[in-house]
Amino acid sequence: MPELRKDPIIGRWVIIATERGKRPSDFVSERKESGDRFCALCPGNETKTPPEVYALRPEGSPPNTPGWRLRVVTNKFPALIAEERLEQTSVGVFEWMSGVGDHEVVIETPRHNTRFFDLDVEAVADVIWAYRERIHALKQDARFRFVMVFKNHGAAAGASLEHAHSQVVALPIVPKRVFEEMEGARKYYAEHHQCIFCDIIKQEIAAEVRIIEERDGVVAVTPFASRFPFETWIIPQGHSPSFEEMEGYHGLAQVLRGVLRRMDRVLNDPPFNLVIHTSPFGESAHPYYHWHLEIMPRVTKVAGFEWGTGFYINPTPPEEAAQYLREASPSSG
């Protein structure tokens, strides 16, 4: 059973995923190329994944059969498990809890060789809609406090499967990074009576130097203190604490797809991580938090300095990155 363990010094939680139980030889062989060509996410292989929990398929088409255009299944090797009681223990300075949670895979397209941003806008909007549906469903489970939606594209970004997919993880705790963001935003609100994200958007739109695109109430911007070259945030212009409460995903789909296509043009299909930052459950009505999406191209290596300090060295000023991305075409290459 997986375990959640808390670092006694800085309070960072870690999942010790015992179910995956990796031995040293697993890591050594992972560094070699895999020759395996079977894909469990492809149509026809529906029985090779756990049963689907959500799908977009023609009316009358039975679950776990071909014909779908999007499918969500439980992860076959989950980092956390839904069928556990939430138990917390401590011994001396150490604290841990049972690895309760949920880990799902969103299969974004039936086509094996199609990248997420090669899909048409409607299919991208479908993926975003699936995230929303899964968050609403997982919110019903009282054990969960937060849902993290993310996508790894490319092996260097940690994608272990080629077939376009993203992941949804429900957690029994609010992760440290999310908590810090909530705290920072809460303090700013206490002082200024404004949402800090709303203020950032206003300032960025006025300055014009880091804006990539502004369209249908959605803004794409390279953040002022970008950690990584070409890091991009996509933020709804109107104040909106929770991703899953947003109405109308078409503008978001257009901007997201456009930004990823611009990155593809400028950086030649870079590996990237995409993460949705949204309010923890039960905190959806906050006037100070504002959901957004962060895209981090993995074109530099994160090394000792960054790991040791939580302090990043970024060799590309975000103003230059924004200019490259702004000038690149978001239409199909």
Add this chain to the structure above:
Amino acid sequence: MPELRKDPIIGRWVIIATERGKRPSDFVSERKESGDRFCALCPGNETKTPPEVYALRPEGSPPNTPGWRLRVVTNKFPALIAEERLEQTSVGVFEWMSGVGDHEVVIETPRHNTRFFDLDVEAVADVIWAYRERIHALKQDARFRFVMVFKNHGAAAGASLEHAHSQVVALPIVPKRVFEEMEGARKYYAEHHQCIFCDIIKQEIAAEVRIIEERDGVVAVTPFASRFPFETWIIPQGHSPSFEEMEGYHGLAQVLRGVLRRMDRVLNDPPFNLVIHTSPFGESAHPYYHWHLEIMPRVTKVAGFEWGTGFYINPTPPEEAAQYLREASPSSG
């Protein structure tokens, strides 16, 4: 000139290293293998590096000539620059300061193809001594508040040069991660009147499951909430807030070299990052902080989940990792 920028939401600082000014094409070509075989760190090429600031060389041997067994030079492409006035500015929600700091390279051996842990114990102790000397020297500069010493081994860990080297970076601010550790330790001390690191060591030695080695007052342990498979911390057993105040580096050199050799045996020369965590300047006498060294083998990819949450998934329980490392021989392979 490089800039230090502060994330307005969570207060994380980032170095925007304008001196390196990377364009998109630089990242694309970096993903290919470099064919360049010239090494500026090798003996005979002393004029190809900035002048040395410290060296171990025979009596009478002039600086910046061959004959040295260890050499410290300013980084040719520094992330921060020592010749700047520290200036702080803000515009609206954004805050930044001039990129004042120091960035040095410790050339650990004259031999190009020798890995750090292939050196004999005396040479490893020399490297540790050089760290100490450089920290003491940089402490004299009133603009600096913290020195980060780290080593990247292997391309996947971010090492851009093959020749064995480590890096020393002096910073005008205390990085967020270090600040969090100090804060966590301070809170624990306020409640328990004990150093949390001392308590962890006691509990680990009694439990015996995560200890790799205990020798000459130095302990090597896989931390309870390890973020990464085979993550290892090396901690002095006696309470010691500052790395540079420690007396006698021979035991540390033995344990460090031994742990890296064990990792080499178990994981077949894994890429790794090594970072020294020590007290900020002017805080050396703290009863609650305890310097230590963290080694993070890079055998898994850090992906969207980790970046989004600051929450790690570790597929190898630290108890198993400790057992593998304990059973491996620390002597030369």
